[in-house]
Amino acid sequence: MNGRTRALLGALALSVVSFGGATPSHAARCGGDFYSFVQNISAEAQGAGVSANVVSAALGGVTEDGAVLSFDRRQRYTFNKTFEQYVSTRVGPVRINGGRAMLQRHAALFSSIEARFGVPRQILVAIWGLETDFGKGDMGKLPVMRTLATLAHDCRRSELFQGELLAALKIVQRGDLPLRDMIGAFAGEIGQTQFLPSSYIKYGVDFDGDGRVDLRHSVPDVLASTANLLHTNGFKMGASYEEGSANFEAMREWNHAVIYRKTIAYFADQLVGR
Helix, strand or coil: CHHHHHHHHHHHCCCCCHCCCCCCCCCCCCCHHHHHHHHHHHHHHHHHCCCHHHHHHHHHCCCCCHHHHHHHHHCCCCCCCCCHHHHHHCHHHHHHHHHHHHHHHHHHHHHHHHHHHHHCCCHHHHHHHHHCCCCCCCCCCCEEEHHHHHHHCCCCHHHHHHHHHHHHHHHHHHHCCCEEEECCCCCCCCCCCECCCCHHEEECCCCCCCCCCCCCCCCCHHCCCCCCHHHHHCCCCCCCEEEEEHHHHHHHHHCCHHHHHHHHHHHHHHCCCC
């Protein structure tokens, strides 16, 4: 588990709004028989405009995942290392060199994204590298629908994850990703910068112009969507992003944990030789 997943789960426990507020207006009753719960949430999804075919394909035969519940319940939602200890495990010469290579490879793309969203390229590359090693690392191996149905059925944060499940169904409904590509991490995060489904819906950008938002395979969509999230929450080009700055606060929408945001800022500075 990386630091973002740990902080993300903590943030999920604290806030619905910060990740898109996709909670259904009439939440299904949590707990009880899992099959009955899935039937109820399926009806709600269709009431929200998701087709019966999509709902059936996504949730027909879905089962509860005990490993997801076990993982969720053993989290403490806090970092147990100092910043110096944490950053030394996340930002080293190999990752810095890899990030600089990405800056060169996608220079024209970054110029376009900076012009549209006003988020500097080194911040985007730092996030991209920390999340999935620039799309080459682990994006998660769990079926998103099963993960979210499991967490939605669990009564601890049921309404929150019902909202995430509805958003995941809408990703398929919109044609952004086929169901076979709805694979993610332990809280349902998807893609190269690990968006929750509600953030995928809220901030996703079709930057390569193919008519869909693909945060698993399309580097332009991944980076532009990440920039859009930060821009929408107040990130300003040319200003400091160090701890205490307005930009550092804007990154809170990306991750609530101060130590993680400090790591993003440190990595970004290393990429541009500061």
